[in-house]
Amino acid sequence: MHDMHAGQRCLHTFTQLLPVSGCVFYRIAGQLEPHDFLLQQMRADMHQRYLTQFRQVDPLQPRNCQRTGHSVVPLRMGMNAQDEAANRRYDDFLRGYGVVDVVEVLAFEQGRPIAGISLLRGAELGLFAPHELGQLQALQGMFELAVSARPSRPESASLTEREWQVAQLLRDGCSNKEIARQLDVGLPTVKTHLINLFRKLEVGNRTELVTSLFL
Missing domain, CATH: 3.30.450.40 (GAF domain)
Structure with a gap:
């Protein structure tokens, strides 16, 4: 914040x-x-x-x-x-x-x-x-x-450009299907990005992910 x-x-x-x-x-x-x-x-x-x-x-x-x-x-x-x-x-x-x-x-x-x-x-x-x-x-x-x-967030610096895009769309309330359409990728690709985001940020769900990066 x-x-x-x-x-x-x-x-x-x-x-x-x-x-x-x-x-x-x-x-x-x-x-x-x-x-x-x-x-x-x-x-x-x-x-x-x-x-x-x-x-x-x-x-x-x-x-x-x-x-x-x-x-x-x-x-x-x-x-x-x-x-x-x-x-x-x-x-x-x-x-x-x-x-x-x-x-x-x-x-x-x-x-x-x-x-x-x-x-x-x-x-x-x-x-x-x-x-x-x-x-x-x-x-x-x-x-x-x-x-x-x-305050620094060293964990966020390791995110790729596409992972940042996925995270920003999550923050905006987009569903997996909406993210796939916005980024012109398949649903499995979106799910892979989410798994990587959860792992890198050590969070268990979408709400925790958004809170960790943007709040």
Whole structure:
């Protein structure tokens, strides 16, 4: 719960100082995979499509941002490090929802990214200006302090990206059939993921699993 409270405070601070069309706070697992998303002013259907279809072509996913050597990474910088075909696909996705610019702000602990904030802008707000990127750089230190003191959950860092997706759908109340449909996998695969989650988190049922990861 500490993480979500910290995330809410950081989102509030960022959006009070800079106008945005939507934003997302998330934690970053040991394999540099984002999880525990907290959405603000952002369409849930856009986020779901991102997770299931476009995450892998996101030039601002944590591993790509880390390669830039920067803690505040605008969309254009991320795209410069990715191939053109992936950039076109991702740009089409963003523009389908009216998004014209994105900036990623990462918080680090001992050189590893541990949390991030995505700030999105629609056409009504336009691109982030250079002086606004400077403001975000100043806020990044506050963001890092806010999330670095969070209690660690070493058991969660060992989860795979697909296990996080299953856990998040469980948190949202999805049945096994709904999870299978959302992730486009078979029911036996869902059951295998659940068995692995129960084993890794040392829990006995779905409620304990959700409580262990998200509460």
